Amino acid sequence: MSFGKGCHLHLIDGSAFIFRAFHALPPLTRKSDGLPIGAVSGFCNMLYKIVEDNKGPDAPTHVAVIFDKGSHTFRNDLYDLYKANRDAMPEDLRPQMPLTREATRAFNIACIEQEGFEADDIIATLARQGREAGGRVTIISSDKDLMQLVGGGVEMFDAMKNKRIGTEQVEEKFGVGPERVIDVQALAGDSVDNIPGAPGIGVKTAALLINEYGDLETLLDRAEEIKQPKRRQTLLEKRDQIELSKKLVTLDQNMDLDFGLETLEVRDPEPDALLGFLNEMEFRTLTKRIADQLGVEPPAAPEIAPEANAPDEPEDLPFEPETYECVRDAAALQGWIDQAYKRGYVAVDTETTGLDEMRVDLVGISLSVEPGKACYIPLIHKTGDDDLFGTGALAEGQMDEAEALRMLKPMLEDASVLKIFQNAKYDCKIFTRYGVNVAPIDDTLLMSYAQNAGLHNHGMDTLSDTYLNHTPISIKSLLGTGKSAITFDKVDIDEATKYAAEDADITLRLWQLFKPKLHQKRVTTVYETLERPLVPVLAKMEMSGIKVDRDTLSRMSNAFAQKMAGLEAELHELAGHPFNVQSPAQVGEILFGEMALEGGKKTKTGQWSTPAQALEDLATEHDFPARVLDYRQLQKLKSTYTDALQEHINPDTGRVHTSYIQSGANTGRLASTDPNLQNIPVRSEEGRRIREAFVADTGKVLVSLDYSQIELRILAHVAGIDSLKQAFRDGHDIHAMTASEMFDVPLDEMTPDIRRQAKAINFGVIYGISGFGLARNLRIPRAEAQGFIDRYFERFPGIKDYMDDTVKFAKEHGHVETLFGRKIHTPEINAKGPHAGFAKRAAINAPIQGTAADVIRRAMIRMPDAIENLPATMLLQVHDELIFEVEEGAVDDCIPVIRDIMENAADPAVHLDVPLTVDAGQGANWAEAH
DNA sequence: GACATCACG
């Protein structure tokens, strides 16, 4: 039936409804697997009402549900900040997006979306067509942006409030008729969509002005006449901005649509399809009600077998590498992309030619959408035979790389499709280098880390073995080892498919297993606020890198080499024969064998132990150990720093790009590798000079900000030590204060040595102090050290209580927690023997170190937004320090902003009783900035 | 690949 007079078109604003339903309705999850379905439920109930009303006098003859699609529209081209302040889609809503499309189709209602257009524009176009054809139109929505369409047979209906919105209601809201709504919106702006409007003018004033002057254009032309000076000035100065705002709020009523209104005719639902869907969603009431209405038997409710969902029961679906698909053309790839959209999630893995994300080439991509179902898309695999350049020719049967990425990019960047990785940071960095900014992501490695830190590592092999009872194909079996190892692009495509697709399959299975457990184990907040959002932050820092001056390092290396040669000759002379100075075994033999020095200890393997501490004792009497110490220091600086760092300078960027391991330390700290930039020397004068090689780029400076005494402050807070807390509030020297309390020395009589001892005790406390450890550190008799500790606990009884309570908690629960809820497991805490001591001290230290780690993570996660409009880039993190590269001249603007974020990073989740203070430094290089 | 050593917070 064609659309015309007497027809009634219902246009349902699907996207807006889902968001509103999601926020308005209590969270509801599917019983069998915990899938969030609250918004889908609200949506289906609304559709049901429409089906029910189909019999009524006001029944629609035509109906459609319209959704937004894609995030980039013509409005973004007009104004790049359009909707820029929108929050990311809530985690629980994302999987519901594709389900609402499915629901629409199940109800046999036209489901409409068009890439690059907002639902509002499609609605506007359809409404105009309906109006012009002489029919009635009802827009099911309460979105004020649609109110401009009301009138001439078009009205709106708020389905959640059950309220009709006609011309009167629009006038009530905007103070003008529907035809002038866009003028008012252009002036008033909209903070939700980030439409600027005229600053200082809201809806009330805007309506007043429009009613006085008739329309926006007249108002702007005659703005000079306005009496209020501020208002007049705004309208004159912001004319461009206001006109732009009008363009942004004006809906496009003339879109090209590839269907006519007649295709939207109301159709009865197919009972099987509709009831099948509702049953699958486990909507019991609705299924029954609709079955009754349709006059058919409701389908049997799905069986919920409790065992199938027992938390620790891995699914038994076998792994069958032969069944994985090798995707070799666009049609096959499109099928997988469609699957990803349909489900709203997809596991992704990349294969590359190596491990350095900044340099390697992408070789292929694998995807998985359900357990056992995965594919591999080979892109640049080579044939076995080398060509003239030894690179090998491209193997047959692979998609063009650019084409494959072009097809995948919209899906990988689409907010409604969750991309699941094992170690997302690695793959995201690769994709970024190929022009794809992957979001949103989930990461099974981090999910495991949030749940299981302290129990085991979180690599794919461990996780697959532990949770899926399956040992994945080893990469070594494909690449070989050592010198004869090949790169992944040389691997036969069939073999590569089995390996790569399996990784995606495993990732997806792990995700399905871990997802509900986050909640069960009470670590959803940790994962969502401390792990997942850190991934893009770290990826950006790593890709930024830090500039390192090769010449400085090279000169230092040469100087070290010369000194070492001199020392080596001297040592051979002293020993009376040549030997390898770098061999602790040989040094030990000379010291304690040939020279027969006293006090030598042996390591557990029976060789003489020669650590620096032991050599220092001997060095007061003998030259030999003193020279060994000198040699070792230089050897360390040269091999680990001045030589190795040069190798790490990326030839393309001239910078060093470290890699942070987010799951590296059980406590929540980061670890840095390849190279480790968290242990660049600073304590010795000679070593510190290496920091001079870390420089700011031309026209910029390095800025370093670090938390002062953060762990001691956290200890004062968690142990509730009032005197310490007060000392921090007053900005006192905490070590001097401790010394004064302990040794009854007034502050003005404090000596550096007494203070040094108190400082060692303060640190010892954080580490789970022992008399032996303190004695060794301070080089005092053990009894004396124990005396210090007893005294300390006497003066600060709260600390002793904290330590005992923490150990007790660990023994009871098998884990300890940071203030932010991070759990660190302590499986050895109930062990007997020497293990127990280690576990106890680790348990005491973990909440303190871990809380500090959580605090700086929170600061880092907030940093990108805070410095968005400042010429500053965050480069490095060294546990309690952040290093930025800042444009010269902007330093004084940046430091207060960064400091503010760092000092208040604990709030509002945790309010510390002690202030956190941050010291800042700046300079042309890291030595100066620190 | 285990071990010893030493760089950092």
Added chain:
DNA sequence: GACGTACGTGATGTCC
């Protein structure tokens, strides 16, 4: 009563 200990990391070289 003896044991054998400061907490958390990563990189390097020797030696088997």
